[in-house]
Amino acid sequence: MEKFLTSHDLRLLACATMLADHVAASLIDWHMRVVPALAAQLVPWSYVLHCIGRVAFPLFAFLLVEGFWHTRDRRRYLVRLVVLALVSELPFDLALMLWEHDMASGVWWRWDHQNVLFTLALGLLAIWVVDLLRERVAVSRPALAQLAAGMAVALCCAAAWMLRSDYSWYGVLTIVAGYAASARWHRPWLTTLAIVAVLRLYGWTEVFGLLACVPCAFYNGQLGTRRGRYGQYLFYPAHLLALGVLRIVLVLPAV
Numbered sequence: 001m002e003k004f005l006t007s008h009d010l011r012l013l014a015c016a017t018m019l020a021d022h023v024a025a026s027l028i029d030w031h032m033r034v035v036p037a038l039a040a041q042l043v044p045w046s047y048v049l050h051c052i053g054r055v056a057f058p059l060f061a062f063l064l065v066e067g068f069w070h071t072r073d074r075r076r077y078l079v080r081l082v083v084l085a086l087v088s089e090l091p092f093d094l095a096l097m098l099w100e101h102d103m104a105s106g107v108w109w110r111w112d113h114q115n116v117l118f119t120l121a122l123g124l125l126a127i128w129v130v131d132l133l134r135e136r137v138a139v140s141r142p143a144l145a146q147l148a149a150g151m152a153v154a155l156c157c158a159a160a161w162m163l164r165s166d167y168s169w170y171g172v173l174t175i176v177a178g179y180a181a182s183a184r185w186h187r188p189w190l191t192t193l194a195i196v197a198v199l200r201l202y203g204w205t206e207v208f209g210l211l212a213c214v215p216c217a218f219y220n221g222q223l224g225t226r227r228g229r230y231g232q233y234l235f236y237p238a239h240l241l242a243l244g245v246l247r248i249v250l251v252l253p254a255v
Helices: 007-034 036-053 056-070 074-096 100-104 116-136 142-163 168-185 188-202 204-217 229-254
Strands: none
Touching (some): 007 036, 007 204, 007 229, 056 116, 056 168, 074 229, 116 168, 142 168
């Protein structure tokens, strides 16, 4: 079987499916909230787009694990995720969280839900600690290494839960599961399968994330073109900002 997809290609697919999910959440779902009479017409569209969107997080989690193995500087990788998470929080709230009265009263940051990049950053931190323990402690003190690794993962899960980041502690565990599967089997589709198996605990619609196993089965382990690399990172806050503006202009005035 020819493997022709690069990480660049997978990231493009992840961005496209995430966009479908966020279009539903920002425009269609909010329209149903402010104009309930439209629900009958809009529910099928919302359902289809959200099902497509379930492919996004498994792909991003898989790419995170791949990035962890191949990056030259894990510290820089983590810092980049944290900075991007902070930059993305206002666009995230504009697109998905804020009501018109929030903005009228000067509220631009909602603490009841944070964006998914915080979850990805905590997942990266968790597998980094686990990997360090596996390399430096597990050989001489396996029981201690397992206990410390479990505590590290639990702390990162607790942090995601307290931050109320998207996918919460389930998201952190999916990344840990992906790391474990990748270290053991080195099969991209098995890594993705492990990710979706844990993510399924988050909700029944996550089963559609199994579709992510298909492109990952054709992943060739290559980075692909570096052109537009930073544009893919900036796509997250940029598309949320655009959706936020559209929601404010088109949807919220209907309240």
